[in-house]
Amino acid sequence: MAHPKNWLVPLTAVLCLFPAAVALAQDATPTTPTMDRSINVRPKPTGVTPRTPDGHPDLTGLWNGAGGDLGSLPNQMHNDGIAIESQTSSHDVHSGAKIATWPVTDRKPIDDTEGERAATLLRRVGSNKPIYRPKYWEMVKELDANANEEDPSNNCMPAGIPRAGPPTYIGQFPNYFIFIYPGEGGLIATQTMYRMIPADGRKHTPLENLDGTYTGEAIAHWEGDTLVVDTWGFNTSTWFDQLGGDFHSENMRVVERFHRDGNELTWTATVDDPDVLLEPWTTTPRIELLNPNPKAILQEVLPCSERELAHAVTKDHH
Amino acid sequence: MVKKANMIRLSVITAMVVFAFQTARAQSANATAGNTPDVSKTLRSVAEALGMARRTNRAGGGRLPFVDVINRMEIWGNGTTSDGSRTALQTEYHVALSYNPPAVRLEMSRTNPGGGAPQHTIQTVRDDYAWNESQPGAGLEPGSGTATPAMGAAKQRLLQLWILPYGVVKAAIAAGDKTKLSTENGSEVITYPLSGQLAGVTVKATLDDKNFVAKVETQADNPAVVIEADYSDYADHGEILSAVQSPGHILQKQGGRPVLDIQIKNWDGANPYLVFPVPDSVKKAAAQEPAKAGTTNGL
Numbered sequence: 001m002a003h004p005k006n007w008l009v010p011l012t013a014v015l016c017l018f019p020a021a022v023a024l025a026q027d028a029t030p031t032t033p034t035m036d037r038s039i040n041v042r043p044k045p046t047g048v049t050p051r052t053p054d055g056h057p058d059l060t061g062l063w064n065g066a067g068g069d070l071g072s073l074p075n076q077m078h079n080d081g082i083a084i085e086s087q088t089s090s091h092d093v094h095s096g097a098k099i100a101t102w103p104v105t106d107r108k109p110i111d112d113t114e115g116e117r118a119a120t121l122l123r124r125v126g127s128n129k130p131i132y133r134p135k136y137w138e139m140v141k142e143l144d145a146n147a148n149e150e151d152p153s154n155n156c157m158p159a160g161i162p163r164a165g166p167p168t169y170i171g172q173f174p175n176y177f178i179f180i181y182p183g184e185g186g187l188i189a190t191q192t193m194y195r196m197i198p199a200d201g202r203k204h205t206p207l208e209n210l211d212g213t214y215t216g217e218a219i220a221h222w223e224g225d226t227l228v229v230d231t232w233g234f235n236t237s238t239w240f241d242q243l244g245g246d247f248h249s250e251n252m253r254v255v256e257r258f259h260r261d262g263n264e265l266t267w268t269a270t271v272d273d274p275d276v277l278l279e280p281w282t283t284t285p286r287i288e289l290l291n292p293n294p295k296a297i298l299q300e301v302l303p304c305s306e307r308e309l310a311h312a313v314t315k316d317h318h
Numbered sequence: 319m320v321k322k323a324n325m326i327r328l329s330v331i332t333a334m335v336v337f338a339f340q341t342a343r344a345q346s347a348n349a350t351a352g353n354t355p356d357v358s359k360t361l362r363s364v365a366e367a368l369g370m371a372r373r374t375n376r377a378g379g380g381r382l383p384f385v386d387v388i389n390r391m392e393i394w395g396n397g398t399t400s401d402g403s404r405t406a407l408q409t410e411y412h413v414a415l416s417y418n419p420p421a422v423r424l425e426m427s428r429t430n431p432g433g434g435a436p437q438h439t440i441q442t443v444r445d446d447y448a449w450n451e452s453q454p455g456a457g458l459e460p461g462s463g464t465a466t467p468a469m470g471a472a473k474q475r476l477l478q479l480w481i482l483p484y485g486v487v488k489a490a491i492a493a494g495d496k497t498k499l500s501t502e503n504g505s506e507v508i509t510y511p512l513s514g515q516l517a518g519v520t521v522k523a524t525l526d527d528k529n530f531v532a533k534v535e536t537q538a539d540n541p542a543v544v545i546e547a548d549y550s551d552y553a554d555h556g557e558i559l560s561a562v563q564s565p566g567h568i569l570q571k572q573g574g575r576p577v578l579d580i581q582i583k584n585w586d587g588a589n590p591y592l593v594f595p596v597p598d599s600v601k602k603a604a605a606q607e608p609a610k611a612g613t614t615n616g617l
Contacts, residue, residue: 037378037381037382038381038382038383039382040382067378071377071378072377072378072379073374073376073377073378073379073382074378074379074382076377077379077382077385082385084382084383084385086383087383088383090383090385092418095418095419097418098492099385099386100365100370100371100385100386100487100488100491101383101384101385101386102362102365102371102383102384102385103383103384104373104381104383104384109375110373110374110375112376114374114561115374115375115376116374116376117559117560117561118372118373118374118376118387118561119374119376119377119379120560120588121372121387121560121562121587121588121589122372122373122374122379122382122385122387124387124389124588124589125385125386125387125388125389125589126389127389127416127418127419129591129593131593131595132593133455133458133459134453134454134455134456134458134459134462135455135462137454137455137591137592137593140591141590141591141592144590144591145557145558145590244591245591278458278459278595
């Protein structure tokens with residue numbers, strides 16, 4: 001009969017391997033905005049792209065399989081164009097440049113101040129920046145440096161377009177689309193937004209006849225399998241990128257492109273605003289994952305409530 | 319008895335698997351692609367000391383690795399510089415720089431204590447394009463000032479990126495197994511070659527006892543890119559604190575003579591908005607010098 005202690009070595013070995021197994025398993029599961037992830041690149045797309053009776057790709061669905069677009073640091077870095085492929089490898093999607101990456105070797109606690117300062121830097125490493133007219137360079141820098149006071153989305157105002165990124169829910173109908181952007185805490189405390197976007201061949205209202213709004217006047221059409229949403233008629237109460245003081249004029253025009261490949265949706269937005277930009281600027285592509293649960297629904301989000309601004313005592317970035 | 323032997327065999331195999339797993343994990347812990355383990359370990363220590371290698375526990379980022387967070391920086395200081403004469407000119411010093419893309423905009427306002435008109439210069443480089451600006455962003459649109467091509471100065475200007483402490487870490491990692499580690503007078507020394515447009519330049523960086531870069535020396539056949547830089551008084555010199563450690567004093571020498579001696583007033587290491595578009599007039603000038611045109615990372 002084997003001595004009971006003979007089980008000790010294999011048991012210890014299995015226990016040693018258990019955390020790694022759990023970590024691998026977590027990487028394979030759908031994420032939520034609050035779930036830690038060790039990388040932020042998206043997996044290869046799977047499944048077929050469904051089509052509507054009129055032959056277009058069907059974009060209908062809940063596109064939050066990778067968590068909230070603005071709500072988690074892995075996604076915020078993804079939005080900024082930083083692709084973390086492994087614990088030792090990252091690169092800048094826009095330029096292709098490699099970025100030095102070192103694995104976590106211990107779990108030393110990080111205090112809130114250090115954690116927030118590091119997050120501020122991590123969210124801003126990307127190289128894809130809009131080129132403003134030189135007379136606005138200092139202004140953009142100052143707005144970013146004073147974002148605690150200057151960010152127009154503070155106090156739960158809408159993030160606007162294209163700062164809100166791709167919608168969390170898309171409803172596709174023969175002649176229009178419904179986009180829903182649930183409010184999020186986190187990077188910017190955003191209010192829930194929705195857009196009803198006609199796709200019936202109509203033309204834009206002349207800009208001078210529009211009162212500027214947060215989401216503008218959007219009209220959609222298909223270019224092959226890519227849905228193109230062309231929007232103008234904005235107010236000037238939003239910034240157009242995730243971070244960085246990227247103000248715009250009321251003459252901003254935004255063209256968003258949506259392309260579905262199986263369970264993935266790739267979104268880009270091109271911002272054209274000759275009043276303030278030297279040239280049109282296109283976001284780094286964002287890839288959203290379809291929620292893997294076909295029964296998933298959009299849950300009600302808590303009313304937006306800005307709790308931290310009143311306590312801001314330094315210029316530390318958010 | 320058979321069961322006991324199988325149990326022991328299983329135990330040994332499992333223990334070997336665990337050992338191999340842990341060893342591999344330990345070996346990869348300091349890995350940066352291409353560098354030898356000792357070099358990787360040292361470069362990681364320098365990156366951590368400088369506040370370059372960062373991770374956070376905020377917003378679901380707790381399992382992400384350490385990432386190099388340095389890309390764009392802005393530096394303000396004052397002190398003295400030399401314009402080639404033996405006179406030390408009082409200098410207001412302002413640098414905007416970027417590693418991705420590689421670019422520098424050096425703005426200096428200089429006065430001669432002995433008299434003469436003040437000088438104001440803006441020297442800019444991006445990739446292989448170098449030009450002088452009458453004001454930041456000159457030449458990009460009508461009425462924004464004049465951009466004067468200065469292609470011959472591209473190497474010297476790009477070199478400034480790679481002799482800064484952060485550039486030392488980035489370039490030493492990029493040089494892979496060509497980066498060597500040694501000890502001189504009790505201090506660790508990192509030696510690596512630059513490549514691309516700066517091929518032929520070898521950089522030697524000496525560390526202090528806190529793993530900060532204390533001295534950088536370049537070696538090359540071209541005397542224009544042979545320079546020595548001393549860095550001291552490291553701290554977070556940012557107006558908005560970011561925990562990026564930067565030198566408070568920079569002393570550069572060429573041919574043994576000081577060419578720049580600057581005390582830092584503010585060092586924004588938090589990736590501020592800085593851009594370096596190349597004016598069309600500069601691109602056209604570069605096209606007339608095809609051997610110098612194109613893009614590299616300056617390494």
